[in-house]
Amino acid sequence: MSDFINFFLSRSNQIGNLTLQHIELTIVAVIAAIVIGVPIGIIITRFKSLSKYIIGLANVVQAIPSLALMGFLIPLFGIGSTPAIVMVFLYSLLPIIKNTFTGITNIDSEILEAGKGMGMTNSQLLRLIELPLSLPVIMAGIRIAAVTAVGLMTIAAFIGAGGLGYMIFTGIQMYNTQMVLAGAIPAAILALLIDFIIEKIEIKVTPKGIKK
């Protein structure tokens, strides 16, 4: 145990840098997934016939093993951080699209009809009713995506993108358990921390009137 602590302290600078890098990569990927995924989720509630195909496609993407997916991405994006971000982005899309879609379609149709019947335009309906009421569900999707993304991003080290995966892979290659742990433990703590932070945001954005 004390060996590990000594190792950890001696490498603390490096671990700190890798953690920051890891956070940066994850955040970029997840934010991109939010920016693209939420609008897609909204659009498929307006064109319900599309929803099957879009969600199906996102399902297929998620079914591809992560290493294989990265393999596909290297010819397109080379190596480095780009393919890693794209990979995590693609994995994050599904929960975000799916939850946005479910969140909006599960709103009581009578509430929507009340809004429409009182003269709301489609965009007012979205802004005043649909988004506020589905926000908790959308945030839950983002939370799942972000937590998964932290774990997935460790693979990024495989193609030289850095992050905490670097410690893990180097440790495996060198049969150095302490090194593996020095990457894995911060990654796990990071995942829990992100889960905790997004949960707080989730509670904050949930309209007061629909809190349980």
Place this chain on the structure above:
Amino acid sequence: MIEFKDVRKSYDDGKEIIKGINFTINSGELFVLIGPSGCGKTTTLKMINRLIEPTSGKILIDGKDITKGDPIELRRNIGYVIQQTGLFPNMTIGQNIEIVPYLKKWPQQKRRERTMELLRLVGMEPEEFINRYPNELSGGQKQRIGVIRALATNPDVILMDEPFSALDPITRNQLQDELFDLQQKLNKTIVFVTHDMDEALKLGDRICIMKDGNIIQLDTPEEILKNPAHGFVENFIGKNRIWSNPDYIKAEDIMINNPVKANPKRTVLQAIEIMKSNKVDSILVVDGDEKLLGIATSKDMSKKEGSKKLEEIMETDVITAYNDDTISEILKIMDEKGVGFLPIINKEKKLVGLITKSSLITVFSKLYS
């Protein structure tokens, strides 16, 4: 005024759910659409604010074809109340009430003032409720908010789609009374959908009974109770329903229409003959214009000479009732004055009928036959 002109609605699969209906809703009346589920009443309502577009036919509001304008603008000018779930749960009570004024871009100050005014209108303390959320309110309170939300911009027309159906009977009754009182003050044109006949009878100025996309009967509550269109309406409102609404039973509905009467110049002898052949023990004395002058009973005649004129012996101090007095008023008069018969006169004081104890028994016995 809302006019439906040969309005039809069919769905893509060809099923026609509204089969060419024509009717006019007058300004300031509370118009009830009623019928079993699937009869087309809600569809009819939703065509007024274009949540559903008719397949053919025209709907005019104050003479203007509603399809000619912007549906969003149309809806903002028509109040809309649905079941209690229609409140937006993410908004406070204040925000809910202010939604149409907000959409119409009223300044905030004006919106707030209107909201306070409306809350007071239904006896809810603005300071207490304005910042609360719908899930903190009882069913009745929520529905009151639903109603005043529709009044926010003071529209002339308000559509109500089964607004009270989810409430418990006591609260429902209370809200019906409140709506009735509100309507006396505000005089809006209200189109009210319900499946509850008691509610329709209680609130409606006129009731439109629908079945399978057709109008079966459109009339005042009184007419519907008295002369229900054959078959369906009778069954729908329930036989003898009129007896649970005694205010709709008027003297003229239960009186004898051709009471035995005589001219004041008739002699007692003649009068006795008339009474004999009609098997009655009294005779109503009327002049040539059918005006009631008095009444002569066999007791009055028994000690008199046969040649005396009726006008000399009749009792002129007769207790009467009007033809549009209700059955409860009639019973009260008969009870208080201790009379066994009651001549019925109209506004011109002309004799139109007679109610006697035995005619009442006949009426009541029909109820249980």
